[in-house]
Amino acid sequence: MFALVMPVPQPDNPSMHVPASDRWTAVDLDHLPENGLRYEVLNGQLVVNAAPKPIHQWMVRELVRVLELAVPEGHFVMLGVGVLIGEDEPIPDLMVCTGPIPWDGRGIPAEQVKLVVEVVSRSKAVTDRLVKHGLYAEGGIPNYWRIETRRFKRQLPEETLPVIFGHVLADNGEYEGLYRISAGHAVTIRHPFELTIDPAILMP
Template sequence: MTMAAEAVITTMTPHLSLPDWVFPPPEGFVAEDLDHIPDLPAHTELIDGSLVFVSPQRHFHQSVIFRLHAALDKLAPAGHEVIQEMSVKLGPQQRPEPDLIVVGPQAVIGSEISFFEAEDVVLAVEVVSPDSAVRDRERKPVLYAQAGIPHYWRIEEIHGKPAVFVYEIDPATNSYVAAGVHHDRLKLSVPFDVDIDLDTLYVLRSR
């Protein structure tokens, strides 16, 4: 929010009680702030010290997440767990919330856990929405790779069907390299054996 906008709120609506997070600190928020800011909207992310709020999601987004979660639950090795919409601390001012993550046996699981560390995550998945396209295609892959998350999948709706863009980390550059685009079937051997009919992830009922 600009100083001009802040002045308008202050002078025109003095009776309005605004939450503190409307006015971020000059240095930006830190990852731990997400656990302590009162009345913060659900699924708020922290990227580069700024709060990012989630818009209402389309049916495609929710359907793909739900069905992919179920499919990965059946495929993940013992000791791994598929987690939906929980944030990952990537750095002091980076705490995004992937749509899905798979965490390894070293991850601490419990009712008191509100986020995971980057080293817990073996796979991060984002299902692209119109409002998240730039973040999911550009900024988040950079952050996930820099934090050492070895695998990243980006899922897009193409011609009414899900397409999975698969990335693996290059340890020499600490950045992702493209490992294929999958339209009908997702068949992989890393981070574990995966074989998913992508047509089952999004099914429109005929009227």
């Protein structure tokens, strides 16, 4: 998987949609081609991602299965859909949201999203750990999970991958760590809803 930040194209380049200002917006995504790439708007920049690797999608699928058995009534697990945060539209690997779902809309409004999850890949590590972390907090999304799948800085010697980092939005508008679960340990969490999970089950 790769991530590419695209500058705003010049008006004399007819091959690409030109946004109305020097910043991309979620509305601009409606004018881009459906070509198998994933387009996001992060802090006014267009970010283009190639299709993820099979292992990434396997882990996302397994997590969807786990979450669908645990989410309360009236909550929905969605994947591959953008979150509308002002004029930005990040696309988490999956989210848990409440209805009513705007089925024909551009994405899911941030106020309906209760949890976003990012499975960190090598090419998007900075985006997943820092850029989106800040955007989700700005959007007021109460829970953010980051799943590390490769060796990472400050990984503990006894930790086995993957590792789930659970964050909750604090009163100051920033995320604070709530739990850290490594593979081989089945842990019951009670926020944002009760769930027992061992990250090892996400692996093939």
